[in-house]
Amino acid sequence: MPIDWFPLWLSLRVALAATALGIAVGLAIAYLLANRDFRGKEVLDAAVTLPLVLPPTVLGYYLLVVIGRESPIGQIWEKMFGSPLVFTWKAAVAAAFLHSFPLLVKSSRAALENIDRSYERAARTLGASEWKLFWRVTFPLARRPIYAAAALAFAQALGDFGATLMVAGNIPGRTQTMALAIYDAVESGNGFAARVLVLVISAIALVILTFANRLAPAIVKPR
């Protein structure tokens, strides 16, 4: 029986989109947490960490509340694009994003805080704006651990099951990702397909984690 590879490509595409979104949002939040002092800073940090500890069904429920057809965001989306956001692969991206970005924020914050402050101070006395300072000094110095965190987040986004099921459903050929396809294969007694998919996703995760470990240790300290 031939194996349907669509779930693999869909998973990779969803994870890639979720990671890209995660880097943009996660880096901004990590920057705030690492550089600014404001009220509720640790509350924000805790809120960002929540998805790591809550059950996937809770995340899925929140997502339905936020992007469901009745929610303001869901309605705006429907007006703009003519079809609902839920039960599409884009909703799966939202689920994978929520599942993976806490790790990105945590690691990026640590990476940004690990940089010797004198580099940033030096850049400021040399007249660099905060924007230039971030992109030309801070980010290049923290780049490797941030890339490592992004790789981890990608691996995690690849593996989301519960939240994806709740907001994107399990529509073969449209929203069925790897994790869901494996579940279906096992349920329907297709042991061969389940084994192949399990091995493939494990191998991909292994490669990504090895790559992340190689990147991680180089946090730059002044010499």
Place this chain on the structure above:
Amino acid sequence: MIKARIKKTFPACPDSAGFSLDLELSATRGITVLFGPSGSGKTLTLDSIAGFVRPDEGRIMLDDAILFDAATGVHLPPQARRCGYVFQNYALFPHMTLRENLAFAAEPRPRLERHRRVNELLEKFRLQDIAGRRPHEISGGQKQRCSIARALIGSPKILLLDEPAQGLDAPLRAEFYEILRQVRSEFRTPILLVTHDLEECFELSEEMIVLHEGRIAQSGPPRRILDQPANLEVARLLGAFNLIPAEIRMLDPGRNRSRLQIGEFEIEGPYFPGHLKGDRVTVCVRPEQLRALPRNGRPGPNQIRAELKRVVEQPRGIRLQFEGLAVDLSRADYEAQHADEQWLIEFPCDALRIL
């Protein structure tokens, strides 16, 4: 020139005692040194001027620009202050070559001028041959030169240096002093340097400000401060004095003389205006101003008996450590004398200071 009045208080909390900085200073062309022990507020002062720290009260003026003014709420960001800052670890960006480090600093300048300015400074600080290397590929001395060049590239109105020579070995230190003297003569930028090394003050500065617990204890040319410390605190901080408790027995303004009781001995000193007979004071005299003689017979005028505790070898001679005081003499002088435990110490009448 810089004029600063800075007040900043850190309240005491469970894991640290409180600290308050309260000082007023000004510095003009040349090198001004902020001298003090660690925790005296030197770096905090520098950081307030550079804009990393916001003082609670006061006003900081650089030439005719107001950098900070508590009364009107002005607090310019470091980017707008035009202060060059040389960090203790140099803070050269490790992911850029030396040329890129300088070019980064030159970016606020007009486009046409940048390239020329970078080359000019690379040449002036003898970095043109290694301009393509990264900071971890160059020597300590080269890092120093590069960090000063980078700080100067934007033509700052003041150059701030935070213990730049700390932890350097002697040749590097000498090289660094040479560079700073070059900067002083070739650039018109006033230099404010933080150190806790007295020799550095003498080596470099025209003007020295002694900080103690967040306040200015004394300021003036280093030579004058060493010659007449303002109080016991300053004398202790400089660490270059014998401080001997004594009592004034006699004051004679007519002959410009006084007599001081030290232990069981009486010695003669200059007249001390503003003191009274019977005052308990501290005699302040540097180890190299005293003379030590082997003891044969009774002490002569202005000599006291002392028992030698230890002989300390020093790079520039010998230090004889007695109970409560030390005497420095040259190796030749020491070897010419009969070494024994019993010595006489002669106090030079006019060099005595009291605090």
